[in-house]
Amino acid sequence: MKIIGLHFGHDASITIIIDGKIVVHVLAERHNRVKHSVGLRAAEIDAALSAAGLEWREIDCCAVVSTQDLEIMTGLVGDDFAIRPGDTKQHPVPSPFMQLLESAGTPLESLLVKGLQKVAELDEERAALPENQRWTKIFPEWQKFRAGRISSVGWLNVFIAHDRWNAGRGMEDIRSDGIDPAMFGNATRLGMHIPVTVSWKGHSVPGYFVDHHVCHAASAYYRSGFENSAIITHDGGDASRNLSGLFCYGQGSRLYTLGPHHLALGGIYRAMGIKLGFGAIGPEGKLMGLSSYGQPRFFDSRFVGNVHDSQKRFGEGPFSAWYRHCLKLAEQGHYDLLHGEASQVLNPISVDMAASTQKLFAEGYLLAAEVLHQGLAESDRGTANLCLTGGAALNCPSNSRLYNESAFRDIYIDPNCDDGGLSVGGALFIFHNLMDHPVDLATAKNNRSPFFGLQWPAGLSEEIFVDAGQRYAVSKPDNMAASAATDLDENKVLALYEGRSEMGPRALCHRSVLANPTDHGNWARVNGIKGREAWRPFAPVVIEEKRQDWFAGCPIHSPYMLFTARVRSRRLPAITHVDGSSRIQTVSAETGAIYQILREFDALTGIPVLMNTSLNGPGVPIVERPDEAYELFKDSAIDVLYLNGMRIGKK
Numbered sequence: 001m002k003i004i005g006l007h008f009g010h011d012a013s014i015t016i017i018i019d020g021k022i023v024v025h026v027l028a029e030r031h032n033r034v035k036h037s038v039g040l041r042a043a044e045i046d047a048a049l050s051a052a053g054l055e056w057r058e059i060d061c062c063a064v065v066s067t068q069d070l071e072i073m074t075g076l077v078g079d080d081f082a083i084r085p086g087d088t089k090q091h092p093v094p095s096p097f098m099q100l101l102e103s104a105g106t107p108l109e110s111l112l113v114k115g116l117q118k119v120a121e122l123d124e125e126r127a128a129l130p131e132n133q134r135w136t137k138i139f140p141e142w143q144k145f146r147a148g149r150i151s152s153v154g155w156l157n158v159f160i161a162h163d164r165w166n167a168g169r170g171m172e173d174i175r176s177d178g179i180d181p182a183m184f185g186n187a188t189r190l191g192m193h194i195p196v197t198v199s200w201k202g203h204s205v206p207g208y209f210v211d212h213h214v215c216h217a218a219s220a221y222y223r224s225g226f227e228n229s230a231i232i233t234h235d236g237g238d239a240s241r242n243l244s245g246l247f248c249y250g251q252g253s254r255l256y257t258l259g260p261h262h263l264a265l266g267g268i269y270r271a272m273g274i275k276l277g278f279g280a281i282g283p284e285g286k287l288m289g290l291s292s293y294g295q296p297r298f299f300d301s302r303f304v305g306n307v308h309d310s311q312k313r314f315g316e317g318p319f320s321a322w323y324r325h326c327l328k329l330a331e332q333g334h335y336d337l338l339h340g341e342a343s344q345v346l347n348p349i350s351v352d353m354a355a356s357t358q359k360l361f362a363e364g365y366l367l368a369a370e371v372l373h374q375g376l377a378e379s380d381r382g383t384a385n386l387c388l389t390g391g392a393a394l395n396c397p398s399n400s401r402l403y404n405e406s407a408f409r410d411i412y413i414d415p416n417c418d419d420g421g422l423s424v425g426g427a428l429f430i431f432h433n434l435m436d437h438p439v440d441l442a443t444a445k446n447n448r449s450p451f452f453g454l455q456w457p458a459g460l461s462e463e464i465f466v467d468a469g470q471r472y473a474v475s476k477p478d479n480m481a482a483s484a485a486t487d488l489d490e491n492k493v494l495a496l497y498e499g500r501s502e503m504g505p506r507a508l509c510h511r512s513v514l515a516n517p518t519d520h521g522n523w524a525r526v527n528g529i530k531g532r533e534a535w536r537p538f539a540p541v542v543i544e545e546k547r548q549d550w551f552a553g554c555p556i557h558s559p560y561m562l563f564t565a566r567v568r569s570r571r572l573p574a575i576t577h578v579d580g581s582s583r584i585q586t587v588s589a590e591t592g593a594i595y596q597i598l599r600e601f602d603a604l605t606g607i608p609v610l611m612n613t614s615l616n617g618p619g620v621p622i623v624e625r626p627d628e629a630y631e632l633f634k635d636s637a638i639d640v641l642y643l644n645g646m647r648i649g650k651k
């Protein structure tokens with residue numbers, strides 16, 4: 001069974017699974033070089049098909065998904081690419097939602113949304129507002145779309161819903177109502193998709209639109225290896241429209257949607273990042289780094305809850321209420337109120353607002369986890385497992401608090417828990433939940449590898465070595481790991497490029513910059529090399545079996561850099577954040593060359609830890625191709641490039 005997942009929203013991506021196993025994953029931004037890029041192009045889909053050794057006509061089924069409110073730009077793939085929703089003839093799995101619409105006489109078309117088209121219709125001034133600029137900046141074909149030269153089909157934000165979901169329930173209402181037993185039947189399990197037909201290159205493939213958050217849930221749950229699990233999906237979607245995330249439950253091959261939690265933590269976090277001057281593209285990661293500099297002096301437990309709690313308590317939306325509250329306390333506390341510019345992010349008001357928002361975020365998650373844990377226990381489906389997914393699961397300090405403080409004992413977070421993982425989730429949802437294929441542990445383990453990027457031809461690297469030979473010292477070390485460890489011990493900054501690229505937003509040592517963690521100066525030095533703000537922290541990689549000697553307070557297995565740990569040693573100043581924390585990646589032999597490099601570095605220095613950051617320039621995606629890595633090496637102050645086993649060193 002060959003299934004292709006196509007995600008057309010921001011962080012657009014393609015995933016092909018064969019008999020449940022991921023064989024290739026292509027993140028569009030790595031190919032068109034626009035961070036968080038919207039939409040898919042023919043070349044990207046073709047590259048994924050060719051990597052899987054397949055033609056389009058050999059695909060059995062297609063999952064289609066988009067970001068909330070964003071239409072699918074079919075014309076970007078090509079004039080011969082079309083998606084026709086609602087055709088049920090070739091589809092093996094019925095769609096109760098379509099049947100419901102038909103019996104109610106509601107045309108599906110009336111529910112399809114085209115959010116980008118609305119932005120395209122705005123005048124220049126309004127299109128330049130941060131919330132709109134977010135789209136125009138990450139959509140390279142924007143002007144063409146605006147001029148009406150790219151055709152599209154609307155996306156479906158809502159599928160089957162329970163009456164309670166729209167009843168304005170606060171978090172305590174959700175707790176006291178419990179979980180309707182019907183939610184563990186087919187009511188929503190088979191209600192979060194509709195049939196579509198995807199036509200391209202003269203061939204039609206049956207497929208399904210799958211609900212955005214259900215794809216997030218599937219992406220985490222089916223890879224987790226858990227026999228059953230509570231699942232929380234959460235991102236920056238509109239909580240007042242039930243688009244910010246779901247409580248779900250997975251059992252075997254089945255994924256049950258229990259209902260929306262109406263949390264607005266992702267939206268609050270993003271809005272605060274923009275308020276503090278981090279811009280419309282990716283403010284969340286910077287806010288997370290900044291939060292360690294402050295104290296949560298503005299935190300107030302009255303703000304912990306969901307969007308409906310906020311409306312009831314304050315009569316307004318969660319962010320406006322929260323921001324006003326922070327400003328009021330800052331004024332009473334005689335803070336200098338200046339904030340909002342990049343030069344003001346280290347002002348006391350900025351760092352305390354960041355720390356307070358971080359605490360609000362984590363407390364909100366802890367409450368949600370408690371409510372879900374209790375609801376499942378009362379439904380005789382108690383579980384110690386939790387899958388976290390959606391872009392909000394990139395928040396490492398909050399993830400670690402859930403690990404340390406919630407009732408769940410084991411937590412799995414997918415490496416591309418942001419929208420980049422939706423193509424994975426859509427494909428797995430169809431295979432397991434709709435087609436009822438059981439999940440086996442070997443397949444889940446295969447699917448937990450993040451290294452499913454394209455394999456670039458060896459010829460590309462050969463051309464680089466020829467060119468490099470004329471300007472740099474090029475060699476093929478007998479022991480590449482020992483050579484790299486010596487370079488690091490000599491305090492050189494390395495670029496490590498190896499094999500297939502990693503999924504998700506964080507570099508996991510196939511496209512990484514490495515440095516010696518014992519030299520505090522490397523913090524400023526590598527920020528300088530990468531063109532980042534000097535205050536931004538760096539993460540460590542550590543040999544998994546030695547993690548406990550150096551870090552505390554996070555899972556032993558943290559392979560995707562999604563948990564924060566407390567640093568136990570003073571010997572690692574370059575990767576220890578100002579509050580003594582660190583966002584760790586644990587490494588095993590399966591990770592790749594980095595494992596041996598760490599072992600060799602440990603043998604030389606007694607330290608099984610290195611500084612690791614992504615191999616990219618400022619504001620652009622992680623490099624994908626070997627020639628991009630080489631160009632970045634040439635243009636930067638990186639000392640040495642290890643490229644598929646070869647060493648290129650600046651003389």
Ligand SMILES: [Fe+2]
Pocket residue numbers: 212216234235236390391418419
């Ligand atoms: Fe999302």
